[in-house]
Amino acid sequence: MIPGAAPDDASLVRASLAGDREAFAVLVSRHAQSVLSVTTRMLGTADAEDVAQETFVSAYKALAGFQFTAKFSTWLYRIAVNKCHDALRTRRGGMVSLDSEDGEELAWKALEDDAPRRDLDRIELAWELDRSIQALPPLYRESFVLKHVEGLGYDEMSEILGINRDTLKMRVYKARTLLCRSLAHLEGARR
Amino acid sequence: MTHEHLVQRFVDQELSAEERIQFVVALGRDESLRERVVELERLVLGASRLARPRVPQGFAVNVVNETMPSVPPVAAKRNRLLDRLWAPRAFHWNQAGAAAVACLLLLAVGAGVVQALRWRTASVVASSGERAAPAVVLVRLVVVQPGARVVQAAGDFNGWNPSQTPLEPTADGAWTVTLPLEPGRYEYQFVVDGEQWIGDPFAAEQSDDGFGSRNAVLDVRPPSGDVL
Numbered sequence: 001m002i003p004g005a006a007p008d009d010a011s012l013v014r015a016s017l018a019g020d021r022e023a024f025a026v027l028v029s030r031h032a033q034s035v036l037s038v039t040t041r042m043l044g045t046a047d048a049e050d051v052a053q054e055t056f057v058s059a060y061k062a063l064a065g066f067q068f069t070a071k072f073s074t075w076l077y078r079i080a081v082n083k084c085h086d087a088l089r090t091r092r093g094g095m096v097s098l099d100s101e102d103g104e105e106l107a108w109k110a111l112e113d114d115a116p117r118r119d120l121d122r123i124e125l126a127w128e129l130d131r132s133i134q135a136l137p138p139l140y141r142e143s144f145v146l147k148h149v150e151g152l153g154y155d156e157m158s159e160i161l162g163i164n165r166d167t168l169k170m171r172v173y174k175a176r177t178l179l180c181r182s183l184a185h186l187e188g189a190r191r
Numbered sequence: 192m193t194h195e196h197l198v199q200r201f202v203d204q205e206l207s208a209e210e211r212i213q214f215v216v217a218l219g220r221d222e223s224l225r226e227r228v229v230e231l232e233r234l235v236l237g238a239s240r241l242a243r244p245r246v247p248q249g250f251a252v253n254v255v256n257e258t259m260p261s262v263p264p265v266a267a268k269r270n271r272l273l274d275r276l277w278a279p280r281a282f283h284w285n286q287a288g289a290a291a292v293a294c295l296l297l298l299a300v301g302a303g304v305v306q307a308l309r310w311r312t313a314s315v316v317a318s319s320g321e322r323a324a325p326a327v328v329l330v331r332l333v334v335v336q337p338g339a340r341v342v343q344a345a346g347d348f349n350g351w352n353p354s355q356t357p358l359e360p361t362a363d364g365a366w367t368v369t370l371p372l373e374p375g376r377y378e379y380q381f382v383v384d385g386e387q388w389i390g391d392p393f394a395a396e397q398s399d400d401g402f403g404s405r406n407a408v409l410d411v412r413p414p415s416g417d418v419l
Contacts, residue, residue: 021259028251033243040244049247053254060258129237139350148238154203163352166388170351170400173199174378180230 009072017063028056031073034150035080041133041145042084051087055080070159077150077160081142088138125183132182136175143168144175194224195399202231327371328411332379334391337364339383346379346406348372353382374413378406 007015007026015023035055040048059079066075133141133149146152146160147168154165161168197214200206206214218225336342342360343353348370358366358381366381378398380388390397394407 016259019259021255024259025251025255028254029246032246032250036244036246041241045244048244049250053250053257056254057258060254125233125237126241129234130241133238137347137350144238148235149241151239167345167351167353169199169203170345172203173400174347174351176199176202176231176234179234183234 010068013063013066013068013072016060024060027072031076032056034073035076037150038077038080038142038145039084041130041149042081042138042142043087044134047087051083052080055083058083071156074156074159077146077152078162081146081160084142085138128183129179132179135182136178140171140175140178143171144179147172193399194221198224198228198231201228202235326413327373328413329369330372330409330411331367331369332358332381332391333365333367333393334358334381334389335365336381336383339366341384342366343382343385344368344370344379345382345388346409347377348379353385372409372411374411377409377411379409380404380406 007023009027009030012023012027012030016027032052036048036052039051039055042048043051055076059076062079066072133144136144142161143157146157147154152160154168157163157168158165194217197206197210197217200210201214218228332344334342339360342358344356344358345351345353346356349355356368356370358368360366378400380390380400382388388400388404390400390405391407394409396408396410397405398408400406
């Protein structure tokens, strides 16, 4: 580690294992937004925060088993995705929430965050895209979110989800096709 | 390589130099292909720009407090409690005290039995109110692959994960599997020897899979009790 530089994840994991509360707080702060992003896209805003918190609690409990050859973020994504699976399974009848307020809240956040570049088309697309992503079947949704929202490559996705690249490509392809179909009316309205 | 396959590889940024030339030539000739690429690129850009959810204030502190309490750990408290319980001590009884304790014990046992009966009744009512399982149709998939070592099916019914649906070989070189499926529309392919993805030549309907071959389309109607 370079003196003065921010400690890397592996050092923070070692310090956390030794009981350093600050080190674990830094790890959580560093990865909270990625984990929250996945849980929000997978579950909607209602459950996202609780599941993100459960992700870190489970990660802490399993920290002793962390393989230092792996990337901490990949390991954490895997826990987050599994937590999302559990949450989806326990929802009534296995149906996924299509609560329109979830997308709306994020779209308005985009408006607040990016005021100088306000663009009604973009806000509308973000709102519709969010709704459409949450309406995807969960297996397609998680692949699309990891690939295009989180920007991961197929190799890392394969490591997170334990599924081969061909299967993941097919899921992402299906998700893209379904989303294009779902958003086609916006395009039609613009013409 | 089909145009759709090129488009998907372009979006995934996996085109080789030769494929890029082929792709640009195809784009110049085909307006609908250009529209498809713009549509997909707009989708991918929109997804990458979606607002990141804000992390609530105090999130990390809450997690740390839950996982690494600064107060003495629960195990230590439990050990102290056990120590106190197991520590030898003297009890002094008189007749009235013993009778009172016996009455309390009888009341506690009685209340426990009544509560257990209530729980049992409640669980019977709850189970009778459960929703019926969705109706399924048994669908048999068959493909002829006499030289294959392993044949699997991947499709919408298993999240395109071939390892979940292996087919069984028959004596005449065919491979078969029977799937319980809810009514709906499913696309699928067979995977031969873990590598080769092929369509189903017996399928009534086909669609482009975006990767150079065709998906079979299976339209499962509401159940009639028969295997299709």
